Amino acid sequence: MSFIDTLRSRWQEYRRPGYYENFDYAWTMTIDLDSCTGCGACVTACQAENNIPLVGEEELARGREMHWIRIERYWEGEFPNAKLNFIPMLCQHCDAAPCETVCPVSATYHNQDGLNAQVYNRCVGTRSCAVYCPYEVRYFNYYNHEWPSPLDQQLNPDVTVREKGVMEKCTFCIQRIRQAKDAAKDDGRRRVLDGEVQPACVQTCASQAMVFGNRNDSQSEVFKSMNDPRAYHVLEEVNTAPSVVYLKKVEVNG
Amino acid sequence: MANQDISFAQINDDVVRSLVVTGRKYYITLAISILVTFTCFVGPWFYQLRYGIGAAGMNHPTVWGTYLASFIFWIGLSHSGTLLSAVLHLTNSEWRKAMYRSAEAMTLFSVMVAAMMVMVHVGRPWFVHWAVPYPNQMEMWPNFRSPLMFDVMAITTYMTGSIIFIYMGTIPDFAAVRDRTTGWRHHMYVLLSLGWRGTDTEWNRLHWAYTFLAVLIVPLAVSVHSIVSWDFALSVVPALHQTIFAPYFVVGAIYSGTAGIVTVMFVLRKYMKFEHLITKLHFDNLGKLLLVMSLLWTYINMVELFTGWYSESSEEYEALNFRLFGFYGPLYWEMILFCALAPLLLISKRFRTSFVPMLILSIVINIGMYTERFLIVATSLPRQYLPDAWGMYVPSLVEIAIMVGSFGMFTTLFLVFVKIFPSISLYEVKETLPEPQPKPQADSGAP
Numbered sequence: 001m002s003f004i005d006t007l008r009s010r011w012q013e014y015r016r017p018g019y020y021e022n023f024d025y026a027w028t029m030t031i032d033l034d035s036c037t038g039c040g041a042c043v044t045a046c047q048a049e050n051n052i053p054l055v056g057e058e059e060l061a062r063g064r065e066m067h068w069i070r071i072e073r074y075w076e077g078e079f080p081n082a083k084l085n086f087i088p089m090l091c092q093h094c095d096a097a098p099c100e101t102v103c104p105v106s107a108t109y110h111n112q113d114g115l116n117a118q119v120y121n122r123c124v125g126t127r128s129c130a131v132y133c134p135y136e137v138r139y140f141n142y143y144n145h146e147w148p149s150p151l152d153q154q155l156n157p158d159v160t161v162r163e164k165g166v167m168e169k170c171t172f173c174i175q176r177i178r179q180a181k182d183a184a185k186d187d188g189r190r191r192v193l194d195g196e197v198q199p200a201c202v203q204t205c206a207s208q209a210m211v212f213g214n215r216n217d218s219q220s221e222v223f224k225s226m227n228d229p230r231a232y233h234v235l236e237e238v239n240t241a242p243s244v245v246y247l248k249k250v251e252v253n254g
Numbered sequence: 255m256a257n258q259d260i261s262f263a264q265i266n267d268d269v270v271r272s273l274v275v276t277g278r279k280y281y282i283t284l285a286i287s288i289l290v291t292f293t294c295f296v297g298p299w300f301y302q303l304r305y306g307i308g309a310a311g312m313n314h315p316t317v318w319g320t321y322l323a324s325f326i327f328w329i330g331l332s333h334s335g336t337l338l339s340a341v342l343h344l345t346n347s348e349w350r351k352a353m354y355r356s357a358e359a360m361t362l363f364s365v366m367v368a369a370m371m372v373m374v375h376v377g378r379p380w381f382v383h384w385a386v387p388y389p390n391q392m393e394m395w396p397n398f399r400s401p402l403m404f405d406v407m408a409i410t411t412y413m414t415g416s417i418i419f420i421y422m423g424t425i426p427d428f429a430a431v432r433d434r435t436t437g438w439r440h441h442m443y444v445l446l447s448l449g450w451r452g453t454d455t456e457w458n459r460l461h462w463a464y465t466f467l468a469v470l471i472v473p474l475a476v477s478v479h480s481i482v483s484w485d486f487a488l489s490v491v492p493a494l495h496q497t498i499f500a501p502y503f504v505v506g507a508i509y510s511g512t513a514g515i516v517t518v519m520f521v522l523r524k525y526m527k528f529e530h531l532i533t534k535l536h537f538d539n540l541g542k543l544l545l546v547m548s549l550l551w552t553y554i555n556m557v558e559l560f561t562g563w564y565s566e567s568s569e570e571y572e573a574l575n576f577r578l579f580g581f582y583g584p585l586y587w588e589m590i591l592f593c594a595l596a597p598l599l600l601i602s603k604r605f606r607t608s609f610v611p612m613l614i615l616s617i618v619i620n621i622g623m624y625t626e627r628f629l630i631v632a633t634s635l636p637r638q639y640l641p642d643a644w645g646m647y648v649p650s651l652v653e654i655a656i657m658v659g660s661f662g663m664f665t666t667l668f669l670v671f672v673k674i675f676p677s678i679s680l681y682e683v684k685e686t687l688p689e690p691q692p693k694p695q696a697d698s699g700a701p
Contacts, residue, residue, distance in 0.1 A: 105397060164306035167377075
């Protein structure tokens with residue numbers, strides 16, 4: 001193999017989505033749509049954990065809601081035979097994320113854990129990442145939001161409160177991941193054990209439809225779950241290589 | 255080419271008069287445009303800075319709005335001036351010489367207004383300099399993969415190039431005016447003319463450098479609008495990620511820019527009394543250019559619809575359906591009427607050589623082109639992949655005010671320009687005229 005070929009193959013290896021397999025973690029979530037009841041507990045849990053502002057009725061009517069995770073509802077058929085489908089939609093932490101290439105100041109980037117990270121301090125608010133995101137899961141701070149007392153007492157001290165003009169989105173509760181890593185280090189372990197860390201939505205899910213973990217670890221729950229034959233990615237044709245895997249709902253005929 | 259019976263001396267007289275003699279109408283227009291700038295641009299922008307982008311009508315799926323539409327519009331308007339001037343210079347078109355200075359000024363000021371629109375658009379404009387690569391203590395570089403970052407580079411380069419181009423071409427004229435003015439104006443022109451004496455060496459170097467810059471500017475101008483189009487085309491948004499977008503934007507930019515030149519020419523001719531310098535010939539030629547551009551633009555629009563239809567993907571269908579027949583459908587058909595059908599009138603030479611109809615058409619075209627930019631943003635983003643996240647976008651009062659205010663800002667800048675820069679190129683207009691016959695008494699000191 002010539003030098004150029006070596007270089008090219010190395011480059012391709014580096015650019016391949018999923019090269020995070022070479023690192024310790026590749027955080028992944030699976031959502032079993034068969035178990036999901038659409039209760040919305042994950043939405044509330046996320047709101048409480050991540051200091052997401054409550055925008056109020058007026059702003060909600062203008063379409064400026066802030067939900068890092070939302071339950072999308074899709075109706076099928078007309079009234080007597082109507083069927084309701086839901087799908088929780090959150091940042092897919094794509095390995096080939098369109099939002100990361102467009103940010104002019106690199107405020108959003110991919111970290112070594114395969115997370116699509118957002119640096120609030122670096123964000124200048126061009127909002128182009130929200131345009132480029134095919135899943136529409138990036139939320140913009142149109143105002144400086146306020147938490148009327150006593151709500152300000154329950155703000156999570158581990159999470160930044162974002163100011164106006166900044167984009168925000170699901171982080172897979174990166175503060176919890178950091179804490180788990182610190183704890184593992186204190187215990188003299190190299191890696192976080194499976195199940196040691198859970199984002200707020202996974203922890204809250206009553207029907208245990210969501211599983212979170214490290215897909216580099218072939219013994220983990222999430223690895224088994226994502227290799228289920230029902231597994232699929234939303235908008236696979238956009239080729240974003242998401243880290244959130246959905247398990248298809250089983251249709252029962254008759 | 256100006257009227258053939260005008261003397262060299264009269265050209266100087268006319269242009270110097272336009273700089274020195276200021277009528278009441280000028281001051282009233284200037285006052286109005288400054289007032290509009292402050293009440294419609296500065297005021298609402300301050301409000302928006304204070305309270306956040308929420309003052310504008312943008313919402314969750316449609317995070318881009320009229321600010322970006324205005325940005326593309328102003329960048330587009332900026333296109334024709336310097337590009338047209340450079341192309342016509344390289345092709346030795348004589349008729350360019352009476353109009354290119356004001357066309358280039360139009361470029362310069364619309365780029366400045368466009369840069370302001372970026373500042374208005376972003377959420378935290380006080381950090382916008384982070385998009386520029388400069389050595390800093392944070393050791394952070396901008397993201398070189400980002401089309402927005404290309405944009406910053408392309409626009410600053412284009413603006414710098416345009417400033418140098420217009421300034422260099424004006425140096426001999428500054429010198430001519432320097433010799434005819436007194437007081438503070440004289441001192442200003444002494445500085446601006448950089449000690450121009452009009453020697454052969456100086457003329458030689460000027461022509462060489464001017465042609466060099468013209469060659470440099472042409473690819474630059476094409477690249478700027480291609481890059482602006484990549485802001486959209488590099489996304490995966492249905493109806494935006496189209497390969498036709500770069501030529502589409504470049505053609506659209508030259509189209510609206512040429513229409514802008516027609517408007518500016520009319521106003522200059524009427525109010526600066528340049529009737530014998532800017533003639534029917536200029537309007538005729540610009541009209542032909544407009545016709546060609548309108549046909550190209552129409553063709554590209556058809557291609558855009560065709561590729562959307564041919565893709566046979568449901569999201570493309572939905573986006574096109576929303577654009578053509580949705581809430582903003584009437585605006586789409588208005589755009590077709592204004593930019594594709596109305597310009598067909600230009601086929602008639604009588605139309606091209608009559609001034610008022612040309613003025614009306616040029617304004618109509620630019621209204622249509624603004625609509626086009628608005629529709630690109632406001633009809634694509636509300637209809638993306640996931641139907642649950644579909645939304646609707648209507649501009650707020652603050653946005654509309656800032657849009658109006660940007661026109662006020664442009665007018666203010668232009669009005670200041672016509673009093674400082676000789677708005678007709680003295681030396682180049684003279685090149686197009688026959689040698690004047692020497693008369694013993696007529697000597698006004700043309701350089």
